[in-house]
Amino acid sequence: MMISNDIEQLISMLSRLPGLGPRSARRAALSLLRQPEARMLPLAHLMERAATSVRTCSLCGNLDTIDPCHICTDSTRDGGLVCVVETVGDLWALERAGVHRGVYQVLGGTLSALAGLGPEDLNVSSLLDRIAEGGVREVILALGATVEGATTAHWLQEKLASTGVVVSRVGHGVPMGGALDVLDDGTLAAALIARRAL
Amino acid sequence: MMISNDIEQLISMLSRLPGLGPRSARRAALSLLRQPEARMLPLAHLMERAATSVRTCSLCGNLDTIDPCHICTDSTRDGGLVCVVETVGDLWALERAGVHRGVYQVLGGTLSALAGLGPEDLNVSSLLDRIAEGGVREVILALGATVEGATTAHWLQEKLASTGVVVSRVGHGVPMGGALDVLDDGTLAAALIARRAL
Structure with a gap:
Protein backbone atom coordinates (compact mmCIF):
# COMPACT_ATOMS: atom_id res chain seq x y z
CA MET A 1 0.00 0.00 0.00
CA VAL A 54 -5.32 10.53 35.53
CA ARG A 55 -4.29 8.17 38.32
CA THR A 56 -5.78 5.27 40.23
CA CYS A 57 -7.46 6.21 43.51
CA SER A 58 -5.47 4.59 46.32
CA LEU A 59 -8.64 4.11 48.37
CA CYS A 60 -11.08 2.57 45.90
CA GLY A 61 -9.29 1.93 42.58
CA ASN A 62 -11.33 4.49 40.61
CA LEU A 63 -9.63 6.56 37.89
CA ASP A 64 -9.51 10.30 38.54
CA THR A 65 -7.23 13.32 38.35
CA ILE A 66 -7.10 13.48 42.16
CA ASP A 67 -6.19 10.81 44.69
CA PRO A 68 -8.31 10.05 46.71
CA CYS A 69 -10.88 10.44 43.94
CA HIS A 70 -13.86 12.79 43.83
CA ILE A 71 -16.19 10.05 45.04
CA CYS A 72 -14.06 9.02 48.04
CA THR A 73 -13.60 12.65 49.11
CA ASP A 74 -17.26 13.61 48.66
CA SER A 75 -18.53 14.17 52.20
CA THR A 76 -22.15 13.94 51.07
CA ARG A 77 -21.66 10.26 50.16
CA ASP A 78 -22.05 7.43 52.62
CA GLY A 79 -18.58 6.03 53.28
CA GLY A 80 -20.13 3.19 55.30
CA LEU A 81 -21.76 1.72 52.19
CA VAL A 82 -19.18 0.24 49.81
CA CYS A 83 -20.23 -1.06 46.40
CA VAL A 84 -17.74 -3.58 44.96
CA VAL A 85 -17.47 -3.55 41.16
CA GLU A 86 -15.18 -5.30 38.69
CA THR A 87 -14.09 -2.35 36.57
CA VAL A 88 -14.14 1.44 36.44
CA GLY A 89 -16.58 1.02 33.55
CA ASP A 90 -19.03 -0.63 35.97
CA LEU A 91 -18.51 2.25 38.41
CA TRP A 92 -19.30 4.71 35.59
CA ALA A 93 -22.47 2.77 34.73
CA LEU A 94 -23.69 2.95 38.35
CA GLU A 95 -22.81 6.65 38.54
CA ARG A 96 -24.70 7.35 35.32
CA ALA A 97 -27.70 5.58 36.81
CA GLY A 98 -27.22 7.65 39.96
CA VAL A 99 -28.46 4.80 42.11
CA HIS A 100 -25.62 4.37 44.61
CA ARG A 101 -25.14 7.00 47.32
CA GLY A 102 -22.16 5.28 48.95
CA VAL A 103 -18.58 4.74 47.79
CA TYR A 104 -16.94 2.07 45.65
CA GLN A 105 -14.25 -0.57 45.57
CA VAL A 106 -12.95 -1.36 42.07
CA LEU A 107 -11.46 -4.86 42.00
CA GLY A 108 -9.89 -4.45 38.58
CA GLY A 109 -11.16 -7.83 37.43
CA THR A 110 -12.54 -11.11 38.70
CA LEU A 111 -10.97 -14.35 39.82
CA SER A 112 -10.34 -16.19 36.60
CA ALA A 113 -8.27 -19.30 36.10
CA LEU A 114 -8.54 -18.73 32.35
CA ALA A 115 -7.14 -15.19 32.52
CA GLY A 116 -4.67 -16.26 35.20
CA LEU A 117 -6.11 -13.81 37.74
CA GLY A 118 -5.82 -14.88 41.39
CA PRO A 119 -6.79 -13.17 44.66
CA GLU A 120 -3.47 -11.32 44.71
CA ASP A 121 -4.37 -9.60 41.41
CA LEU A 122 -7.58 -8.06 42.75
CA ASN A 123 -7.64 -4.69 44.47
CA VAL A 124 -9.10 -5.70 47.85
CA SER A 125 -6.47 -4.75 50.43
CA SER A 126 -7.65 -1.13 50.54
CA LEU A 127 -11.19 -2.40 51.20
CA LEU A 128 -9.96 -4.59 54.06
CA ASP A 129 -8.04 -1.60 55.44
CA ARG A 130 -11.16 0.54 55.30
CA ILE A 131 -13.15 -2.16 57.09
CA ALA A 132 -10.42 -2.62 59.72
CA GLU A 133 -10.45 1.12 60.40
CA GLY A 134 -14.17 0.81 61.15
CA GLY A 135 -17.00 2.80 59.61
CA VAL A 136 -17.93 0.33 56.88
CA ARG A 137 -21.42 -1.06 57.59
CA GLU A 138 -22.29 -2.82 54.38
CA VAL A 139 -20.48 -4.17 51.33
CA ILE A 140 -22.66 -4.55 48.22
CA LEU A 141 -21.24 -6.95 45.65
CA ALA A 142 -22.19 -5.59 42.21
CA LEU A 143 -20.30 -8.18 40.19
CA GLY A 144 -21.28 -9.63 36.83
CA ALA A 145 -23.71 -12.54 36.82
CA THR A 146 -21.04 -14.74 35.24
CA VAL A 147 -19.13 -17.76 36.51
CA GLU A 148 -16.15 -15.51 37.30
CA GLY A 149 -18.36 -12.92 38.97
CA ALA A 150 -20.04 -15.56 41.12
CA THR A 151 -16.70 -17.15 42.04
CA THR A 152 -15.31 -13.77 43.03
CA ALA A 153 -18.45 -12.92 45.03
CA HIS A 154 -18.22 -16.22 46.89
CA TRP A 155 -14.52 -15.70 47.65
CA LEU A 156 -15.11 -12.11 48.87
CA GLN A 157 -18.03 -13.19 51.02
CA GLU A 158 -15.82 -15.75 52.78
CA LYS A 159 -13.04 -13.21 53.15
CA LEU A 160 -15.38 -10.65 54.72
CA ALA A 161 -17.32 -13.14 56.90
CA SER A 162 -15.14 -12.58 59.97
CA THR A 163 -15.25 -8.78 59.74
CA GLY A 164 -18.85 -8.43 60.88
CA VAL A 165 -19.92 -6.13 58.02
CA VAL A 166 -23.12 -6.94 56.17
CA VAL A 167 -22.34 -8.41 52.74
CA SER A 168 -25.08 -8.23 50.09
CA ARG A 169 -25.25 -8.69 46.36
CA VAL A 170 -27.29 -6.92 43.70
CA GLY A 171 -30.51 -8.62 42.60
CA HIS A 172 -30.69 -10.82 39.53
CA GLY A 173 -33.73 -11.03 37.31
CA VAL A 174 -35.55 -9.61 34.32
CA PRO A 175 -33.97 -6.33 33.18
CA MET A 176 -36.38 -3.38 33.25
CA GLY A 177 -37.97 -2.92 29.83
CA GLY A 178 -36.84 -6.41 28.85
CA ALA A 179 -39.10 -9.00 27.24
CA LEU A 180 -39.03 -12.45 28.79
CA ASP A 181 -38.78 -14.41 25.56
CA VAL A 182 -35.33 -13.07 24.71
CA LEU A 183 -33.82 -13.89 28.11
CA ASP A 184 -31.64 -16.91 28.76
CA ASP A 185 -32.67 -19.75 31.06
CA GLY A 186 -30.32 -18.66 33.84
CA THR A 187 -31.86 -15.21 34.05
CA LEU A 188 -35.38 -16.63 34.00
CA ALA A 189 -34.50 -19.07 36.79
CA ALA A 190 -32.92 -16.26 38.83
CA ALA A 191 -35.98 -14.08 38.27
CA LEU A 192 -38.32 -16.83 39.50
CA ILE A 193 -36.21 -17.46 42.57
CA ALA A 194 -36.10 -13.72 43.29
CA ARG A 195 -39.91 -13.38 43.04
CA ARG A 196 -41.66 -11.11 45.50
CA ALA A 197 -45.20 -11.13 46.83
CA LEU A 198 -47.32 -8.23 45.57
CA MET B 1 -21.63 12.06 37.28
CA VAL B 54 0.13 14.90 6.89
CA ARG B 55 -0.92 17.23 4.10
CA THR B 56 -3.12 17.13 1.02
CA CYS B 57 -1.31 16.30 -2.22
CA SER B 58 -1.54 19.37 -4.48
CA LEU B 59 -1.67 17.15 -7.56
CA CYS B 60 -4.29 14.55 -6.67
CA GLY B 61 -5.82 15.40 -3.28
CA ASN B 62 -4.44 12.30 -1.53
CA LEU B 63 -3.28 12.58 2.10
CA ASP B 64 0.44 11.97 2.64
CA THR B 65 3.46 13.29 4.48
CA ILE B 66 4.98 14.48 1.22
CA ASP B 67 3.54 16.72 -1.49
CA PRO B 68 3.26 15.53 -4.26
CA CYS B 69 2.30 12.25 -2.60
CA HIS B 70 4.04 8.87 -2.88
CA ILE B 71 1.63 7.76 -5.57
CA CYS B 72 2.03 10.85 -7.77
CA THR B 73 5.83 10.70 -7.51
CA ASP B 74 6.08 6.96 -8.13
CA SER B 75 7.70 6.69 -11.57
CA THR B 76 6.59 3.06 -11.92
CA ARG B 77 2.94 4.14 -12.00
CA ASP B 78 1.16 5.19 -15.16
CA GLY B 79 0.54 8.94 -14.92
CA GLY B 80 -1.58 8.77 -18.07
CA LEU B 81 -4.26 6.73 -16.33
CA VAL B 82 -6.12 8.76 -13.71
CA CYS B 83 -8.69 7.12 -11.46
CA VAL B 84 -11.19 9.63 -10.01
CA VAL B 85 -12.49 8.75 -6.53
CA GLU B 86 -14.68 10.57 -4.03
CA THR B 87 -12.56 10.26 -0.90
CA VAL B 88 -9.11 9.24 0.29
CA GLY B 89 -10.85 6.24 1.87
CA ASP B 90 -11.84 5.09 -1.63
CA LEU B 91 -8.24 5.56 -2.78
CA TRP B 92 -7.07 3.41 0.16
CA ALA B 93 -9.60 0.71 -0.78
CA LEU B 94 -8.30 0.60 -4.37
CA GLU B 95 -4.68 0.57 -3.15
CA ARG B 96 -5.44 -2.30 -0.76
CA ALA B 97 -6.94 -4.21 -3.66
CA GLY B 98 -3.83 -3.36 -5.70
CA VAL B 99 -5.87 -3.17 -8.88
CA HIS B 100 -5.01 0.28 -10.20
CA ARG B 101 -1.55 0.88 -11.71
CA GLY B 102 -2.17 4.54 -12.57
CA VAL B 103 -2.60 7.64 -10.41
CA TYR B 104 -5.63 9.18 -8.70
CA GLN B 105 -7.74 12.29 -8.45
CA VAL B 106 -9.55 12.65 -5.11
CA LEU B 107 -12.62 14.87 -5.52
CA GLY B 108 -13.22 15.23 -1.81
CA GLY B 109 -16.93 14.53 -2.20
CA THR B 110 -19.70 14.44 -4.77
CA LEU B 111 -22.09 16.99 -6.16
CA SER B 112 -24.87 17.07 -3.60
CA ALA B 113 -27.65 19.61 -3.31
CA LEU B 114 -28.48 18.13 0.09
CA ALA B 115 -24.96 18.60 1.46
CA GLY B 116 -24.69 21.95 -0.34
CA LEU B 117 -21.71 20.75 -2.41
CA GLY B 118 -21.38 22.35 -5.85
CA PRO B 119 -18.75 21.98 -8.61
CA GLU B 120 -16.58 24.63 -6.92
CA ASP B 121 -16.28 22.40 -3.83
CA LEU B 122 -14.80 19.46 -5.74
CA ASN B 123 -11.07 19.08 -6.30
CA VAL B 124 -11.02 18.97 -10.12
CA SER B 125 -8.88 21.92 -11.19
CA SER B 126 -5.63 19.99 -10.67
CA LEU B 127 -7.04 17.21 -12.87
CA LEU B 128 -7.91 19.72 -15.61
CA ASP B 129 -4.39 21.16 -15.28
CA ARG B 130 -2.84 17.71 -15.66
CA ILE B 131 -4.97 17.06 -18.72
CA ALA B 132 -4.10 20.46 -20.21
CA GLU B 133 -0.41 19.71 -19.74
CA GLY B 134 -0.93 16.57 -21.82
CA GLY B 135 0.01 13.03 -20.90
CA VAL B 136 -3.37 11.95 -19.52
CA ARG B 137 -4.86 9.28 -21.80
CA GLU B 138 -7.76 7.98 -19.77
CA VAL B 139 -9.83 9.09 -16.80
CA ILE B 140 -11.58 6.25 -14.95
CA LEU B 141 -14.53 7.41 -12.85
CA ALA B 142 -14.62 5.18 -9.75
CA LEU B 143 -17.48 6.97 -8.02
CA GLY B 144 -20.14 5.44 -5.80
CA ALA B 145 -23.18 3.90 -7.50
CA THR B 146 -25.41 6.45 -5.79
CA VAL B 147 -27.51 9.34 -7.11
CA GLU B 148 -24.76 11.75 -6.09
CA GLY B 149 -22.05 9.57 -7.60
CA ALA B 150 -23.95 9.27 -10.88
CA THR B 151 -24.66 13.03 -10.98
CA THR B 152 -21.00 13.77 -10.38
CA ALA B 153 -19.90 11.24 -13.02
CA HIS B 154 -22.27 12.81 -15.55
CA TRP B 155 -21.04 16.31 -14.77
CA LEU B 156 -17.37 15.26 -15.00
CA GLN B 157 -17.99 13.43 -18.26
CA GLU B 158 -19.44 16.62 -19.79
CA LYS B 159 -16.59 18.70 -18.40
CA LEU B 160 -13.99 16.35 -19.89
CA ALA B 161 -15.76 15.79 -23.21
CA SER B 162 -13.87 18.56 -25.01
CA THR B 163 -10.44 17.50 -23.73
CA GLY B 164 -10.18 14.43 -25.91
CA VAL B 165 -9.19 12.04 -23.11
CA VAL B 166 -11.02 8.74 -22.84
CA VAL B 167 -13.50 8.80 -19.94
CA SER B 168 -14.64 5.46 -18.52
CA ARG B 169 -16.42 4.32 -15.39
CA VAL B 170 -15.99 1.23 -13.24
CA GLY B 171 -18.37 -1.62 -13.91
CA HIS B 172 -21.53 -2.17 -11.90
CA GLY B 173 -22.94 -5.57 -11.07
CA VAL B 174 -22.94 -8.48 -8.66
CA PRO B 175 -20.09 -8.15 -6.12
CA MET B 176 -17.65 -11.09 -6.17
CA GLY B 177 -18.67 -13.64 -3.57
CA GLY B 178 -22.09 -12.05 -3.32
CA ALA B 179 -25.37 -13.96 -3.45
CA LEU B 180 -28.02 -12.62 -5.79
CA ASP B 181 -30.96 -12.84 -3.42
CA VAL B 182 -29.57 -10.22 -1.05
CA LEU B 183 -28.92 -7.63 -3.76
CA ASP B 184 -31.20 -4.68 -4.45
CA ASP B 185 -33.14 -4.27 -7.70
CA GLY B 186 -30.82 -1.55 -8.99
CA THR B 187 -27.75 -3.76 -8.72
CA LEU B 188 -29.54 -6.69 -10.34
CA ALA B 189 -30.68 -4.47 -13.21
CA ALA B 190 -27.14 -3.11 -13.64
CA ALA B 191 -25.75 -6.65 -13.59
CA LEU B 192 -28.15 -7.77 -16.32
CA ILE B 193 -27.33 -4.77 -18.50
CA ALA B 194 -23.61 -5.39 -17.99
CA ARG B 195 -23.91 -9.07 -19.00
CA ARG B 196 -21.14 -10.56 -21.14
CA ALA B 197 -21.18 -13.44 -23.59
CA LEU B 198 -19.24 -16.50 -22.38
Missing part, protein backbone atom coordinates in the same frame (compact mmCIF):
# COMPACT_ATOMS: atom_id res chain seq x y z
CA MET A 2 1.20 3.46 -0.87
CA ILE A 3 0.11 5.02 2.42
CA SER A 4 2.49 7.06 4.53
CA ASN A 5 3.87 5.40 7.66
CA ASP A 6 2.24 7.90 10.01
CA ILE A 7 -1.21 7.24 8.58
CA GLU A 8 -0.63 3.48 8.51
CA GLN A 9 0.44 3.57 12.17
CA LEU A 10 -2.47 5.77 13.17
CA ILE A 11 -4.93 3.32 11.63
CA SER A 12 -3.18 0.40 13.27
CA MET A 13 -3.20 2.00 16.75
CA LEU A 14 -6.83 3.08 16.44
CA SER A 15 -7.84 -0.40 15.31
CA ARG A 16 -6.51 -1.80 18.58
CA LEU A 17 -9.10 0.17 20.56
CA PRO A 18 -12.03 -1.98 21.71
CA GLY A 19 -15.03 -1.50 19.46
CA LEU A 20 -12.97 -0.37 16.46
CA GLY A 21 -12.14 -2.86 13.74
CA PRO A 22 -9.76 -2.14 10.85
CA ARG A 23 -12.62 -0.67 8.81
CA SER A 24 -13.88 1.79 11.40
CA ALA A 25 -10.29 2.59 12.41
CA ARG A 26 -9.68 3.73 8.82
CA ARG A 27 -12.81 5.86 8.87
CA ALA A 28 -11.84 7.35 12.23
CA ALA A 29 -8.29 8.09 11.04
CA LEU A 30 -9.61 9.74 7.89
CA SER A 31 -12.06 11.88 9.83
CA LEU A 32 -9.24 13.01 12.14
CA LEU A 33 -6.84 13.66 9.25
CA ARG A 34 -9.43 15.80 7.51
CA GLN A 35 -9.53 18.18 10.47
CA PRO A 36 -6.01 18.08 11.89
CA GLU A 37 -6.27 21.43 13.69
CA ALA A 38 -9.89 21.23 14.77
CA ARG A 39 -10.04 17.62 15.87
CA MET A 40 -6.81 15.63 15.82
CA LEU A 41 -4.58 18.05 17.72
CA PRO A 42 -7.15 18.74 20.49
CA LEU A 43 -7.67 14.99 20.96
CA ALA A 44 -3.89 14.40 20.98
CA HIS A 45 -3.35 17.11 23.59
CA LEU A 46 -6.22 15.85 25.73
CA MET A 47 -4.82 12.31 25.63
CA GLU A 48 -1.39 13.56 26.55
CA ARG A 49 -2.81 15.50 29.50
CA ALA A 50 -5.04 12.63 30.63
CA ALA A 51 -2.19 10.11 30.40
CA THR A 52 -0.27 12.07 33.00
CA SER A 53 -3.09 13.56 35.07
CA MET B 2 -18.55 12.03 39.46
CA ILE B 3 -16.09 11.63 36.59
CA SER B 4 -13.14 13.94 36.15
CA ASN B 5 -13.36 16.54 33.40
CA ASP B 6 -10.43 15.11 31.47
CA ILE B 7 -12.00 11.66 31.32
CA GLU B 8 -15.43 13.07 30.48
CA GLN B 9 -13.90 15.12 27.64
CA LEU B 10 -11.87 12.18 26.37
CA ILE B 11 -15.02 10.05 26.15
CA SER B 12 -16.91 12.86 24.45
CA MET B 13 -14.18 13.46 21.84
CA LEU B 14 -13.78 9.76 21.15
CA SER B 15 -17.53 9.34 20.76
CA ARG B 16 -17.48 11.87 17.92
CA LEU B 17 -15.29 9.56 15.82
CA PRO B 18 -17.25 7.72 13.13
CA GLY B 19 -18.00 4.18 14.20
CA LEU B 20 -17.75 4.93 17.92
CA GLY B 21 -20.93 5.51 19.90
CA PRO B 22 -20.98 6.67 23.53
CA ARG B 23 -20.73 3.09 24.75
CA SER B 24 -17.68 2.08 22.72
CA ALA B 25 -16.12 5.50 23.36
CA ARG B 26 -16.26 4.74 27.08
CA ARG B 27 -14.68 1.33 26.53
CA ALA B 28 -11.98 2.86 24.32
CA ALA B 29 -11.26 5.61 26.88
CA LEU B 30 -11.02 3.07 29.67
CA SER B 31 -8.68 0.85 27.69
CA LEU B 32 -6.42 3.85 26.99
CA LEU B 33 -6.55 5.08 30.60
CA ARG B 34 -5.54 1.63 31.83
CA GLN B 35 -2.29 1.83 29.86
CA PRO B 36 -1.40 5.53 29.84
CA GLU B 37 2.30 4.99 29.12
CA ALA B 38 2.03 2.01 26.82
CA ARG B 39 -0.95 3.07 24.73
CA MET B 40 -2.39 6.52 25.35
CA LEU B 41 0.84 8.55 25.17
CA PRO B 42 2.12 6.83 21.99
CA LEU B 43 -1.25 7.39 20.30
CA ALA B 44 -1.29 11.04 21.46
CA HIS B 45 2.22 11.63 20.12
CA LEU B 46 1.44 9.91 16.84
CA MET B 47 -1.69 12.03 16.38
CA GLU B 48 0.26 15.18 17.16
CA ARG B 49 2.89 14.24 14.59
CA ALA B 50 0.37 13.21 11.96
CA ALA B 51 -1.68 16.39 12.44
CA THR B 52 1.32 18.45 11.39
CA SER B 53 3.06 16.08 8.98
